[in-house]
Amino acid sequence: MKFSGFMNVYQMDDLSWKYVFGEKSHTADNLKDLEFLVRMHGLKWNILDKDLAAKSIDEDRNNYTGFYKVYKNGEFWCYRGSDLKSHSLQTLKKRVLGENLEWRETDSDLAYKNWKLDLRKFE
Numbered sequence: 075m076k077f078s079g080f081m082n083v084y085q086m087d088d089l090s091w092k093y094v095f096g097e098k099s100h101t102a103d104n105l106k107d108l109e110f111l112v113r114m115h116g117l118k119w120n121i122l123d124k125d126l127a128a129k130s131i132d133e134d135r136n137n138y139t140g141f142y143k144v145y146k147n148g149e150f151w152c153y154r155g156s157d158l159k160s161h162s163l164q165t166l167k168k169r170v171l172g173e174n175l176e177w178r179e180t181d182s183d184l185a186y187k188n189w190k191l192d193l194r195k196f197e
Contacts, residue, residue, distance in 0.1 A: 075087065078126065078127065079124070079127030079128070079129065080119065080130065081120040081122050082117075083108065085130065088155065089145045089147065090154055091104065091108045092108075093108055093111070100112055103143065104134050105131060138181070139188050140185030140187070141177070142176060142179070143155060143175075144163075149161060151163050151166045153170050156173065156175065158173065161195075162192060162195075
């Protein structure tokens with residue numbers, strides 16, 4: 075877990091984001107959704123370190139893959155909330171579906187781009 079530059083917001087090991095305030099906590103796959111949850115529950119959303127917050131926003135934006143719960147960690151494609159990972163999106167998809175977990179696109183254009191780029195690595 076690492077500090078994000080936002081008040082009470084931390085990036086988790088699976089690259090999701092967590093807001094912790096006392097006994098309350100909210101978790102989301104991206105900062106935009108987390109900010110919405112935090113504000114919806116009447117909690118404060120503030121920046122404490124502008125440079126670190128900008129870096130966190132950039133990391134969050136660059137780790138959006140177009141697939142639900144899928145993120146890139148180094149050379150691996152990973153599925154949030156599980157230990158599933160693979161060098162190949164195609165293999166990860168088979169493993170996710172084999173575990174009866176949900177596999178879907180959240181952004182079809184970005185998902186298509188990542189799928190094609192990933193397939194080219196193995197040609």
